[in-house]
Amino acid sequence: MTDTDTPAAPADRALVRPFDGPATDAALRRFLHGLPGVDAVGLEQRAATLGTRSIKTASKAAALDTIVSLIDLTTLEGSDTPGRVRSLVSKAISPDPGDPSVGRVAAVCVYNDMVGHAVSALGRHHAAAGGDIAVAAVSTAFPSGRASLAVKLQDTSDAVAAGADEIDMVIDRGAFLSGRFGQVYDEIVAVEQACRRPDGSHAHLKVILETGELSTYDNVRRASWLAILAGGDFIKTSTGKVAPAATLPVTLLMLEVVRDWHLATGQRIGVKPAGGIRTSKDAISYLVAVAETVGEEWLSPHLFRFGASSLLDDVLMQKQKIATGRYSGPDYVSVV
Amino acid sequence: MTRLAVAKTYKLYIGGAFPRSESGRTYAVADPAGVFLANAAQASRKDARNAVVAARGAVGGWSGATAYNRGQVLYRIAEMMEGRRAQFVDELRSGLGLSERDAVADVDASIDRWVWYAGWADKYAQLVGGANPVSGPYFNLSVPVPSGVIAIVAPQDSPLLGLVNVVAPALVAGNTVVVIASERFPLPAMTFAEVLATSDVPKGVVNVLTGSPAEIAPWLASHADVDGLDLTGAGSLDWVDLEIAAADTLTRVLRPSQAEDAVAQSLERVIAWTEIKTVWHTQSLR
Incomplete structure (x- = not known):
């Protein structure tokens, strides 16, 4: 990665931040409430238009491969066990055992106490050991x-x-x-700061806005700016525990903030x-929205991810449909 | 002032809802004299795929219900059909050109047939399964369990009784159904879907598609998530290819030639969509 790829540390962000003095309530309120309304x-109309784009055959096959490479394969249940995390990891390494051409997912996303189990199950496939799968x-x-x-x-x-290579934190929605x-x-x-390791490297920080609790698009825009100003490497829509979770309009709005930040800094x-x-x-x-809003450069695991558990199965069934010419079913994908 | 009649839009029945075809297509349904009756939705392969997803989602609840409860729900459908007698009679008369008397007889037979199959729900297992004799200190039991999702090409010439005679037996054991209705006479099937929607049958247990069996059936036959294929109404199609496609995905098939009298009631139709599960169980100490 070049310098331009690496998200700036918070100290660097201070150089380009759009308000003077310390980040007090008043200074932040002046800036965030000064953002144009959504x-x-x-x-919603723009999101609906992007959602109707028809993607066929070769483009669809390429899109499916891209989606797999962007997935944070997730299990966030109170009933998670080390065994379940191990089977999630084996699915992350080899999503479709019957089709070696299917690439690996970007990361596995687990609760804190399962990180050690995920790391040991990944072994040489773990990003820190030279592999290509991160642990988030x-x-x-989390989640409240x-x-x-x-x-x-x-x-x-x-x-x-x-x-853990990546930390997904939640903001304090009550305070916001x-x-x-x-x-x-x-x-x-x-x-x-807590994400920094003794050797000077740092775990990537994803800031969960929990847009389902923010009520308005204006709040989503403000929270996005706030999270970026404070030093988040990623902004993430939701925990998945609150409905509505990710929606296309909300994601589009966050992409627009990211685009504006990129233009400015x-x-x-x-x-x-x-x-x-x-x-x-x-x-x-979502891929269409990303490509149209911030550019295809963002369709890469270090700039865009899907937090999902069942999405991978549907992608695998679609790939099987393309390969065999017949519709597949849940019996033909591995369970976690 | 003369009143302008409100023409009805016939749609599909998938997952308990009445969507238009994903393709947006419709086709004209005419009476025997060629006079326009209505537009019916012309289902595409994606509608069939959606119907299978809905049917798969409903398997757990429907097959998990007690046999007695399934019987009650099926009987309730017959009650609701009774309330729509006049509409069924009217559609059979206008669509097929039947006489009043023949149409009434067909509707009566359909309702009676439904009741006949409903009665089997908590009785057929006793005939098909049982305790196997073994020379050891344990029980050995065989019980029928539902196959899963059954795709059906309904009889093309008997739009109501034929439909009832293929759908009801598949439901008895706890299967869920995706049925392609008669292409030429689809209207009674969609009225029947309205009966289902207002009865107690859970959404997704029965899904009704209208359109061309020649177009849709191959996709259902090859679908990996379909467990049974009833070709009773596919006699005029190239059904051998359908059977081959079904075999590639381990789908149980009922051939047209095995079901020569499409409208005859038969317990065999119930048993066709079951698998035999055999278990052993230790005897308790005396």
Whole structure:
């Protein structure tokens, strides 16, 4: 990766941030409330238009391969066990055992205490061991984020110490909605610090906005800016535990913020829609939105991800349909 | 002032809803004299695929219901058909050109047939399964279990009784159904779908497609998630190819030649869509 690929550390962000002085509630409010309002009707119409784009044959086959390479294969259940994480990992390494041409997913996404199990199951396939699959951990009292800062930071450093390459943190939606932007900002900055390893490298930070709880598109735009200003490498729509989870309009809006940030600073921020994307058709419309909004350069695992558990199965069934000419079924994909 | 009649839009029945064909296509349905009756939806292979997804989703609940409960739900469908007698009679008269008397007889036979199959729900297993004699200190039991998703090409010349006679037996054991209705006479099938929608049968258990069996049936036959293929109404199609396609995905097939009298009631039709599960069980200590 070149310098331009690497998201700037928070200290660098301060050089380009659009307000003066420390990140107080007042300074952030002045900036975030000064952002132009979102044209909700226009946004939804644009998203609907992108969703109707017809992708056929060769393009569709390429899109399916791209989707697999962008998936954070996820299990976030209270009932997760080390065995379930191991089978998730084996599916991540070899999504379709009957078709070696299917590439690997970008990452596995697990709860904090499962990071060690995921790392050991990945073995040489783990990104840190020279492989191509990362381990993402959901931290900071996921999914509600209702814990003290000390607990959230301990949560994060636990995951990093256990070998997580990526940290998915949740913002404090209560603080955000009641206007305590400085608190949200400071928490993201603190978690980013906790992502740093002793050797100077750092785990990538994905900031979950939980757009389903933010009520308005204006809030989504403000939270996106806030998360980027505070140092997030990725902005992520949802935990998957709140309905609605990822929607195309919300993701489009976040992509637009990322595009604006790139135009202003030259830095590339990633986007991760998560939750509720279950079919290849849905996922393809997200790819179209990415390509049309920020450019095809973003269709790469270090700038765009799908947080999904069942999406992979549908993609595999679609690939089998293309290969055999007949519709496939859930009996023909591996279970986790 | 003369009143302008409200023409009905016939659609498909998939997953408990009445969508238009994904393809947007319709075709004209005419009476024997060639006079336009209605437009019916012309299902595409994607509609068939969606119907299979809906049917697969419904297998767990329907096959998991008790046999007694399934019988009650099926009987309720007969009750709802009774309430639509006049509409069925009217559609058979206008569509097929039947006399009032023949149409009434056909509707009566259809409702009676449905009740006949409903009665088997909690009885057929006793005939098909049982305790196997073994020379050891354990029980050995064989029980029929449903095959899963059954794709059906309904009889083309008997749009109501023929439809009932293929759909009801598949439901008895707890299978779910995707049925391609008679292409030329699709209207009674869609009225029957309205009966299903207002009865107690869970959504997705029966899915009704109208359109060309020649176009849709190959996709259902080769579909890896279809467990049974009833070709009763496919006699005029190239059904050998359908059987070959079905064999490639381990699909059980009922050939047209095995089902010569499409409208005869038969317990064999129930048994055709079951698998025999044999289990052993230790005897308790005396």
